[in-house]
Amino acid sequence: MADAQRDDALEWPQTLDVASLLGRGWRPTPFREFVLKVHSRCNLACDYCYMYEMADQGWRRQPRKMARPTVDRVAERIAEHARAKLLDRVDVTLHGGEPLLAGEDHLRYTIETVRAACAPEAEVRFHVQTNGVLLDRRFLDLFLEHEVRVGVSLDGDEEGHDRHRRTSTGHGSFQSVQAGLERLRDEPYRRLFSGLLCTVELRNDPVRTYEAMLAFEPPTIDFLLPHGNWDAPPPGRPPDTSTPYGDWLVAAFDRWYRSREKRTRVRLFDDIMMLLLGRPAGGEAVGLSPVAIAVVETNGRIEQVDSLKSAYEGASATVLHVSRDPFEDALLLPSIAARQIRDSALAEQCRACRLRFVCGAGHYAHRYRSGTGFRNPSVYCHDLQRLITHVHGVVSEEVAVIRARRDRATAGGSGGSGGSGGSGGDDQMGGGSKSASRWRPSMKTTASG
Numbered sequence: 001m002a003d004a005q006r007d008d009a010l011e012w013p014q015t016l017d018v019a020s021l022l023g024r025g026w027r028p029t030p031f032r033e034f035v036l037k038v039h040s041r042c043n044l045a046c047d048y049c050y051m052y053e054m055a056d057q058g059w060r061r062q063p064r065k066m067a068r069p070t071v072d073r074v075a076e077r078i079a080e081h082a083r084a085k086l087l088d089r090v091d092v093t094l095h096g097g098e099p100l101l102a103g104e105d106h107l108r109y110t111i112e113t114v115r116a117a118c119a120p121e122a123e124v125r126f127h128v129q130t131n132g133v134l135l136d137r138r139f140l141d142l143f144l145e146h147e148v149r150v151g152v153s154l155d156g157d158e159e160g161h162d163r164h165r166r167t168s169t170g171h172g173s174f175q176s177v178q179a180g181l182e183r184l185r186d187e188p189y190r191r192l193f194s195g196l197l198c199t200v201e202l203r204n205d206p207v208r209t210y211e212a213m214l215a216f217e218p219p220t221i222d223f224l225l226p227h228g229n230w231d232a233p234p235p236g237r238p239p240d241t242s243t244p245y246g247d248w249l250v251a252a253f254d255r256w257y258r259s260r261e262k263r264t265r266v267r268l269f270d271d272i273m274m275l276l277l278g279r280p281a282g283g284e285a286v287g288l289s290p291v292a293i294a295v296v297e298t299n300g301r302i303e304q305v306d307s308l309k310s311a312y313e314g315a316s317a318t319v320l321h322v323s324r325d326p327f328e329d330a331l332l333l334p335s336i337a338a339r340q341i342r343d344s345a346l347a348e349q350c351r352a353c354r355l356r357f358v359c360g361a362g363h364y365a366h367r368y369r370s371g372t373g374f375r376n377p378s379v380y381c382h383d384l385q386r387l388i389t390h391v392h393g394v395v396s397e398e399v400a401v402i403r404a405r406r407d408r409a410t411a412g413g414s415g416g417s418g419g420s421g422g423s424g425g426d427d428q429m430g431g432g433s434k435s436a437s438r439w440r441p442s443m444k445t446t447a448s449g
């Protein structure tokens with residue numbers, strides 16, 4: 001469908017003139033995160049997977065495993081980039097498919113090779129994103145030895161998780177993932193646990209989903225909207241002004257925000273709150289921070305983030321390969337530069353939107369429409385508006401309460417008043433009190449900074 005109608009050269013961002021940007025003083029942000037596709041296949045067959053079930057079927061042409069000579073070249077290229085850009089630290093994520101299918105020896109080789117190439121100038125922090133099914137003590141010992149942080153994909157409770165995350169024979173994976181997570185939460189591995197990734201499913205209750213994940217005491221939860229775009233809308237996202245995903249996320253936000261003790265960070269919610277308070281956020285889902293992530297496919301090809309594969313065949317591809325091209329060359333591709341020019345990359349509708357510095361047109365992959373490419377509002381535009389305005393309302397309300405409490409304490413003349421909770425809250429929300437009540441000017445400041 002979309003592929004037949006596409007003329008790549010006319011679609012944004014292929015029309016972006018990078019030479020002109022450079023001439024006007026723009027400089028690319030160096031890559032600080034490298035995603036290595038160490039294995040291109042998966043031991044699950046989740047029916048919503050953007051790698052295997054959506055537009056781009058390029059995985060079929062990839063070698064199963066990244067060969068050792070390719071690992072050697074990737075390691076040299078990362079070290080070369082770190083030296084060229086004077087980076088003293090980079091992050092490397094072992095990814096797939098399912099990265100644990102590459103086997104313990106291969107992962108050890110990859111970790112040791114990349115780390116040795118970058119030393120002593122740049123420290124390498126390793127992460128692995130796994131479905132958790134194969135997470136046994138052999139892998140955990142390896143990750144402990146090399147301080148590899150482990151993120152696991154989990155979609156809530158057993159019923160919710162097994163709705164999509166099944167094996168090719170149709171068996172749910174929850175029980176295996178739960179066993180892997182229990183091992184990860186055991187000592188001495190617990191400190192490696194970086195968090196849970198959950199794909200939103202409208203048929204799963206948001207509060208039940210959040211609480212099921214909370215039972216594993218993850219340091220971080222991230223809610224991902226299912227990938228979709230204007231040509232291939234997400235499930236249950238009709239072309240009207242309804243907000244099914246916004247409503248789902250609002251319910252989860254309220255449950256999280258009203259908790260007495262927030263031991264778990266929810267990245268999407270934290271990012272929105274930070275942006276509302278005029279501070280930068282690190283994720284790709286909202287905001288306008290430059291994206292500084294490079295992906296290397298199992299065959300050594302340098303690519304953009306793989307979620308773009310949900311748009312059309314070849315959407316994440318570049319012509320570059322680690323055997324001949326430095327990562328610096330990738331920074332000058334229109335497709336990668338477009339992710340680093342903040343609101344200049346937005347569609348007219350988004351540039352006129354009062355939420356643009358918080359929303360940032362949402363996830364890049366969700367903006368695609370054949371003909372105009374990635375220069376459109378998010379297909380989740382109404383959902384994002386619903387969530388962001390709700391978070392803004394809740395934060396503003398809290399700021400007003402804290403202010404009133406502080407004013408009462410000041411009027412009462414107690415010099416050290418406010419108490420430990422009050423003063424901590426005031427500290428956190430003081431910037432917010434300004435931002436929340438005058439949030440548009442504050443966000444402008446953020447963007448220009």
Ligand code: SF4
Nearest residue numbers: 350353359377378381
């Ligand atoms: S996607 Fe919608 S809410 Fe977000 S910036 Fe664009 S117009 Fe605004």
